[in-house]
Amino acid sequence: MARPTTVERACPYVCDEKVGLILEDSTSMSKRVKKMPRFDFEVVEKSLVNEKLNELNTQDASKEVITNTLKDLGIERAKLHGWPNPYVFTKAMGEVLLSHHSKNNLPFDILRPPIISSTYSEPFPGWVQGYGTVDSVIAAYCKGKLTRLLIDPMTIGDMVSLSIPVDMVVNSIIVAIVVNANKSSGIIYHVGSSLRNPIKFYDILSFMFKYFTKFPWVNNDEKPIVVRKISTFKTMATFHMYMKIRHSLPLKGLKLVNKVSGQSFQDVYVKYNRKLRLAMRMAELYRPYLLFKGIFDDNNTEELRKITKEGYIEAKDFNFDPTCIDWEDYIMNTHIPGFLKHVLIK
Template sequence: MADMSIPEFFTGRSIFITGGSGFMGKVLIEKLLRSCPGIVNIYMLIRDKKGKSPEERIKAMLDLPLFKVLKKENPRAVDKIIPVTGDVMELGLGLSEEDRKVLIQKVSVVYHAAASVRFDDSLRDAIIMNTRGTREVVLLAKEMKNIIALLHFSTTYCNTDRKVIGEEVYPAHADWRDAIKLAENVDRYELDMLTSKYIDPLPNTYTFTKSLAEHVVKDLCDGIIPTVIFRPSIVISTWKDPIPGWIDNFNGPVGILVAVGKGVLRTLYTEPDLVADYVPVDIIMRGILAGTWKKGITKDVKERNELVVYNCSQNDISPVTMKEIVHIGQNLIFECPVSDALWFPFCQITKCWYLHFFKVLFYQLLPALFVDGLLKLSGRKPILIKVHRRIYIANMALEFFITNQWKFLNDKGKALETELLPCDVEDFGYNTDQIDVHEYFRNGMFGGREYLLKESPDTLPRARLQIRRMWLISQIYSMIWYVGMAYLVWYKIPYAQIYRNVADFTYDYFSSL
């Protein structure tokens, strides 16, 4: 067993992080500063964006609720975040010569989390960001004088051509060197024409370029520097660390619950019994820090420099099906309603694409057209058709993932936790057996309401009153609908005439035999 705790391992070290402004990057930075107070500095690669300087972007990030606990416990810890101007899309990461020298001299742990996670990115942009960007990070890490660990953020879904995915790097579908040359030299339009054939059998440019990135890491690092590839599955809101339910994007099951609660998502195309392989983001960060620690404390040089792959998956630990997630959401309608929902929340799962399309048309698009028409007549800007178009496109991009099932083997990941020192288990243990799924998604829904929709908890009483009214209206509407249909069936259909026509047809048919 190791004789050095995780906080002790990080004491006196400086960290370099790419993707620090992303969802996982923010949680990683917060966890490092709060649980490993001995860290010297965190160098955060960040670029100018929307007219904001790197310093302004970091200040805005630190104002997020995610950092409240840290600033209360150790307010000066945030001073350890040092912005480094650069861009993963550029050669050399866009670093100045001076910044590069500082990183080479001072950094001993590198986290490469930057990536484009859009499924519909052009092949060129995805290769430049996810594959070439990884190469540039690796080349920098190999120059570092004191490198003790490089951890590359990947995804369990970069090998979706296999149904069972182990903790290893599988044979490549293309040579990453050739892919980078294509992206750098071939016209974007021509590359777009080749995309579907080039990335086959993977479903989109994201999974393809993340798979290539793993081979960049394997080819350039294995046996040379201590390296870990960490593959999380679907990353969603925090379980409890530092606060329950924190999230900053609509991806995954929490986004579905919020969209249903708002009344804009009423049908979901998926397999009801498909396991939604989600992992809370704070659990992932605990595993990442444990993996870094394990790699860094390994004394045998040969073993330390061997590439290790961890799958961070919950499909065999706390499986939850899509049907169960929707059911949990239905149970939260009255407890955690969103303000100004369009209509009473309701969502049906279907595995028939044609039925799903029919429901999209009648449950979502036609009502949206009606509401947008009223908005336009009142002089306001129509919004619903645009929202539903985005939802439909997002569902199309996700179709492959929410209609297929994979098994991710995670023996190494589970074994890693058993090696933690007793003093590290509370802050860095990631056993999810104790997670109450209903309570977790309840916190996720409250978090989605507060952090995504920006609705204060003070608005809950009003929202609960609204949702009761909407429920009553929906019940009255349903009753009128069924009574009307019954009236048509009972009084307006000429049963006697139908009976006579059938009898005459039958008589004529048999008479002609």
């Protein structure tokens, strides 16, 4: 009887913020893991979270304060260990644990898809649940709430958005389990498109502009929203400068006026201060992806595709080849309409 292989759905950004071609191996992550106390995150990190949570509960902190404090703690701990945010940090934890348990003869492989988008074909084109990274951009843009964005327009799509449809990710997982049954290979697969069928974020923004110019979002007053092309900040420095001049300084002025007037503008100040903090936190959270300069090699994944085509008659039913994707057609006619139908209009 074939012994099943454990497949972890990991994340390629555990590689660190590299430039150039990033190989399908664990070299970058292993160097950082060696600097960490062995598996201390299983005890230390949980203890820190519980201590902070108990402290906040003792102070009768609001749900919002607790949420924001724990988010900040997560970012702080991730950066302490060398990762940009908690998401990548927890993915790295998973890889470390798998490597540890592989010593007990646990067969496993690691699939590292970048950010995942709606289905390409199965169960039907455009199916999606919830908001992905680019979907948040689409939602804000079509409603006229997003006019500027921290992004290098020439960044390739694997780094920020529509890199690989979810059904292709599922297919790659199924195929990896079948092909590597009874093996303890520990192979890492980059299941993405940046090497063989790249798309720049500039193109995605252009497709969004084209789509919502032709099919504008209608607001609650039944008026169509007129969209404009998005202005971009190519560096964190320019983003911070803009935010300081456009938002931080006026907010400080409002704080002073509020104090002088006996807290007459307290609600307004709290509202805009919350929005500013959220914007800065989100920019810092997504910075590693939005300004990423790497390209993910996928030689192992390509070999998996070849083995599947040559050895399995059902190969055509388990497509995970990104070269078949026409990005403009997919984004304009599949992803955006699917996101609007299954998420935004609900």
